[in-house]
Each structure stands twice: as C-alpha cells, then as structure tokens.
Amino acid sequence: MSTKTVEIGVGRGREMGPGGAAVPSPLAPFDIPEPELGGDRMLINIGPQHPATHGVLRLVCELDGETVVRVSPDIGYLHSSFEKLGEYRTWNQIVPLTDRMDYLAPLIYNCAFVMSVEKLMGIEVTERCKVLRVIIMELDRIFGHLLWLGTTAIDVGAFTPFLYSFQQREKIYQLHESLTGARITTSATRVGGMMADIPEGWMEQLLNFVDEFPKTLDEVDRLLTGNQIHIGRTQGIGVINADEAINYGFTGPNLRASGVPYDLRKDRPYYDYETYDFEVPVGEHGDCYDRYLCRMEEMRQSVGIIYQAMSRLPAGPINVEDPNISLPSKTDCMSDMESMIHHFKLITDGIPAPEGDCYMAVEGSKGELGMYIVAEEGDVKPVRWRVRPPSFVNLSVIPKLAEGHLVSDLIMINASLDIVLGEIDR
C-alpha cells in the first residue's frame, strides 16, 4: 500500500526553502490513496516507437501502482556509427556527418567540429568568420530550444506552443536555407572558414527574425509560465541538487537549473564570448520548471548576443588566406594554374594535421558539446573522432530523476532533459 501526496501549487512563491527545496503550496496538500495492488510490481515498456520519447528511446519502467520504482533506459536504437565513419573521412568530409548527429541544432555541431580541428592545427580563423559563427551558433541555440519547447509543451498537453514555435522555426529554416542551401543538414562550416560567405540580404532577414521572435516568445511565455496545469506538471518534478548534478555529469541548461552557473561561454570562452554582454540564467530548484525557465531565458539572451554580433560583424575575408587550408575561388581555379593545383591538392589529399589530440568543448544547446580529435603526424583523417555527447550524459541521470514519480511525470522529466537521440546513439 502506498500513498502518493499530490500537491497542487498555485504559482511559486519567491520565498525558497533551504537548499532549493520545494515550497509547500498555498493549498493544503491532500492524500489520494492508490488502489491496493497486492504489492505486485508492473513492468511497463515505453518505446522505442513512442511519440513521447522524443525519438527512438526505450524506457523499461518498473511500477508500483502508477509510481515509478525503477526506470532503465535502453538506447542504441539509432546507433549510426558516426565515429567509425569519421575515421574514413577527411576533415572536411566529416562536417556533413556532424549535422546529421544533432538535427535540432546542426550549426552548433558544424562549428564545434571545425573549431576542434582548427585548434589542433593551430589555425586562427578570421575575425569575420568568428563573429559569423557566433551568430549562427546562437541562432541554432534558439532553433534547438524552440523544438524542445514545442514538443515538451505537447507532452504536458499544450498543443499551441508547438505551432507557435514551429512557425518561428520555419523562419530559421529559411535563414539556414539562404545561408547554406539546406533546411536542416546545413554543413555550413569548413576547416579555416565557412562554406560560403553570407548571401545578399541575409542580415536583413536575420534582423527581421530577431526583431519578431521575442514577441512569439512572450506569447508562449504567457501561455505556459503562469499556466496552472504547466506549473502543476513541472514544479518539484525531477529535482536534482547542484552537487549531484555536477557528479552525474549534467551540463547546459539542465545543470544551470540546479543552480550551478557553469556555462562554457563564460567559463572557458571561445570566439571572444567574454566580450559579449549576456547573462547566464541560473535556476534554484533543479526541477523541470526551472529547466523550462532557464531555456526560455537563454533564448532571450541569444537574441541579445545576435544583436551584438550583428553590429560588430567586420568586413573582410571569411576564410583564412592559406591556400593549403582554404579552397580558392572557383574563378581563380578556372583561370589561375596555381589555384587549380591547390584546389586539386586540397580535394584529393586533404589538410594534414600535426600529431596530438585536442578536446574542444562548446556550449551546445543541450550542454557541453565536446569534440575530441586524435591524429597522427600528417594525418588527413582522424585516428579517432569522438563526440562528447551532452544529452547522452544528461539522459543517464533519468533513473535517478524519475524514481518515485508518476509515469506521466517520467514523460515530463524525459522531455525536460532535452534529448536528441541522433546524438545519444551516434
């Protein structure tokens, strides 16, 4: 016989309990006894084909009544062996693989990979390239969070935010498309620069988007942030405290929701992020609601960073001026013998790397996204390409988070972690 205390919260008072404990709600909690099930435990299988698992995740749950006693995630249903395939590809050929890994924020992955290669080779990209990469990474942080927002809202029964967020995503799709030619699989970066400079009119399109986007965010904010159903489904659910969150390897918004202000853009800055003016939103309770709030605020901060980066985007070349790294222009190839030879050498040979290894971590939309590359002297391909997957590590915490909650809360906890199976299974 077990009882489950159901609390109905009416907003969250700003007064917080010690250690970020949930504050008792103004309404008195009442006990709902659960039917006696003779102590038998049930085994429930969720997935791998289930709309609420955000991909092909399988959760085997052991239930006592409706309370989750134990949950064992079973992953690998989308194992595409990116890392093995990368060992057969030259540096630039790996870029298209990276955006198929996290199809929710592909540009961050494109950038993270080439940043790691450039770091290993000691290539310093141009100022224009740096700022442009900051713009597209922040754009895709919004892109990733928007999908999370839409699908998570569906999981708690709100369909409207899905349509709102997909309308905004459609605008980012168009920005992707005019920048790279593809809607999702962007493959925008190359070692030492970008595939192409921004097309004409792109900045106006982007400005239009960042001007309009916060309005939609406010609308969703009005729909969800104070919504009693949403609050009831998220507050006090899946709580993890700061020390445990670090020990379990949480990163990104999930970690910050627990009160740890760890953001790689501030703590291990790259691309002059220390010179941008932005806040790192930090939660207090480490529950689903705080994760939601952190992501919402992060999108607003990203808009701010995009504005700043747009104003400081310098003129000049986008690729490094080294014929052994960057491809010459098509015109030069056709008219200039030397350029043609360089073009040929770059395409057929690739870019040799020095011996060593390099781990470059960026703040992805899901957490610390690390690209670890091992090369031997003169390699044009990696000996080992390893992606430190943020949602893989985040998901591994779900057995702890879900313990003692209801099955429906398990769905919310899973959604609040913002996982993407392409990157978990790789």
Added chain:
Amino acid sequence: MGLGDVLPGGGVSKTTGGILGPGTPTFLTSKVDALINWGRLNSLWPMPFGTACCAIEMMASAASNYDLARFGMERMSFSPRQADVLICAGRVPYKLAPVLRRIWDQMPQPKWAISMGACASSGGVFDVYSMVQGIDTIIPVDVYIPGCPPRPEGLIYGLMMVQEKIRQESLTKHFEHRAEDPATVGAPRANDEQVVGLTGPFGNSTRQERLSTGDIPTPESDEAADTIVT
C-alpha cells in the same frame, strides 16, 4: 477530387435539393471501387515512424506552414493498429529493424509504406555495420522519397503519390494484392540474394571496403560461418 467526380449522377431533380444541392442528382450510380478508393485516399491516417532528421521535417509538414491536414492526414496515428500508411522517416539501424517489422505487421490491411529520405531508402551515407541498407529489405515499400532530408513538399508529394496508387486499386483484386502469408510475419522481405543485391556498396562507400586486419571471431553456428565477409 470531389464526390461529384466519382459518382456519375442520375435522376436530376430541378426542384428539390439533390445530394450536392439544387439541380444535382438525387441518386447516384458509381463503381464500388471508386467510392471506396475515394474514401480511403482522402482519409489516410499516417503512422509516423520517425527516427532522425527526417522526423523533424515530418513534424514541420504537420505544423501550420505546410499543414498535412489539407490532404486528410491531420490525424497522425501513433498506434499502428489504426494506421493506414507507415511513414518511415529517418535511418533505421539493425537494432531497430525488428521494431519496424513488428509495427508493419501490426498494421491492418489495406496498408501502404513510405520510405522517407535517403537513409531509409538506401542507407544513405551510412554504409556501416549498424545500419539497415534500405528498409525495403525488411518491409515492402510503396513510395520512396529522395532527399536528405526531403523537404515537407517532398513528403506531401510522396503522400499524394500514395493517393494516386490507391486510386488504381480494385476490390476484385483485393486478396491478390493484399493477402498476407502468416509465415512471413517478422521475416525479412527480401531473401539473401536480394539483400546482398540491394545493399552493395555504392558511391563513396565502394572505397570503404577494407580487409579486416584482426582475427575474425568464431561464429556461433556453421550457417554464420559461410556468411562472414573477409
């Protein structure tokens, strides 16, 4: 295509309202095939089997900008037992293959399958140890949609091709076309030679064949021993 196209009319009444308003027939004659196909093709319930990037495009197709509901497909059926058309969107690893086959077996006839994207259709860039090289080795596929991933327009076009296919069907050949042998449930659709034929290396992956430099593991059965690639 409206009802009037399928149903040639008779008994036109000038005064009272007909089926489609005043001046239209009060009774209709038609082929049963046409009527049933019309009903089927305009209320397809897709079963979204979304795994990777293509699933995101499938969601975009269902969202407001592309709005699949215009074609009678607003009811995404997440249960295979109420679904008509399986949309396999994204790459399918071998670990997921029995799940896909199980879902296909659970869908009632008549049913159709769409293979969305390069990975589902042929394995795409993933000519690797863990990936099914085209879901047509596992389930029969009606429409292949190219692209990596296909745009929402591509998916909608693919679904309309399924509608076109339904239009050609006839009840008189129902059992011929739709009969299923219970013995084939859970089995691969293609036999061994067909699988090998369908999954040969192509494009860049022709250059990926590489001899194993290590010891080949001892297979558990003699049957497996014949099939080890060296």
Added chain:
Amino acid sequence: MTEREMSGLDAVGEGPVSSDVTESASTQSTGDPSDHPSVEALLERYGDAVSRHRLNAGDQWVVWIDPTRSHEVLAWLKEDPDHLFDMMSDVTGVDYGKGRPVEVVYQMYSTTHGRALRIRCPLPLDELEIDSVCDLWKSANWLEREVYDLFGVTFRGHPDLRRILMPSDYAEGHPLRKDFPLRGRFSRAEQTRRALNQDVERYYLAEDIVYGEPQYAPEVGTKGSQDGEEG
C-alpha cells in the same frame, strides 16, 4: 607507398590511418609542467605512475598514467582540495591499431579552479582492463559502458557493465576497434537475418544483473506472439 604519397581517395579506401610504428614517435614529454598546477602536483606526488605528459593544441595538458594506478590517481585528483576535478566530462577510448595499446581517455574539469586536464591510460591489447571510476563520478557510468561496448575494455567494479549501443547479443565484436571493418564482419544478409531474429520484447531486471561482471541481458522475454500486445 607511404600514407603521404597516397591521394585522398585512396586514403579513404584504405580506411583509418594507423602508423607502422608500434609506439608514437614523440614519446618525450613537452611543455613546462609548472604552467599547470595539477600536472606539476601529479608529477611530484605520482611521478612513478606518470609515464609522460604533453602540451597539445596550444593549451591542453595531457598526462599518461599507469592504468594499474589510475583509480588511485583519479580519486586523488577529485578529492584533493587543490585540484577538485569534480566534473568528469568524458570517458572514451582510442585505438591506434597495429598492435598499439588501446588508450582510455578521461576529460576532467574542475568547476572550482576552472582547470581542465586530460588523463590517458594505455592498456596493452592482451589485458584490456581498468578500474572503473563510476564510484567517483556517476557520469562515468554510461560512458564506461560505451567504451566497453565499442572497444571491449572491461571496467573492474562497474555496477552494470553491459553493451549499451549495440544489441546485447551482438556477435561481430567491438566496432570501434581498428581491426573491425566498417561494414561489419558478417554479410548484409546475415546481419539482416540476425537483426530480425532479435527479441524486441527483451528486457532485464536489476535483480538479474550480476554486479561487477560483464552482463548480457538474460533471456527472460519470450519471442513475441503476433496476436496480443504491442511490442
């Protein structure tokens, strides 16, 4: 023909690069350890366990340590107040092929001191075993399972060492090893047949897991009948 003389396309066909030398040419240490307090302290305290250290990619410190003492060194790095590497970002493996040892790589970060450190433990091919650090960092749990799955490295003391990405009855080996062909060892027909013969209702219970031993999912589920529940 050496690697350098081949064209890129040939190199693609040739597969992952693996050098002919059995040990990396640059075995000597580089960098001034006094730049990184943790490396300096490691050399001082565990000088006999550290085989070499290098400064890679400009500012990244790598320390090679003896795998038999890895747990002791890593525990010290985590607990010592001067270092406090409380975040284990990544555990992974590297296989160079050609008989060179498989290396287990730990990426650590200290949120207190703002320092990163990379520890590598070379494991000889005939003894792919290392102590699990799961008791120190919970994040190592799945990461070590993945290394076990893809490289075949056994982690002593891991609470639940099973395959994580590949099916539990995967028979072709450990895919990320250099001797594993990209398209797998079995033919596509055999792979397809094996895949469809998997039991989709297979599950495991925690009671069935033998702690500390590599464990495959036991055969508890039955081959699903086609008449009843959804898979």
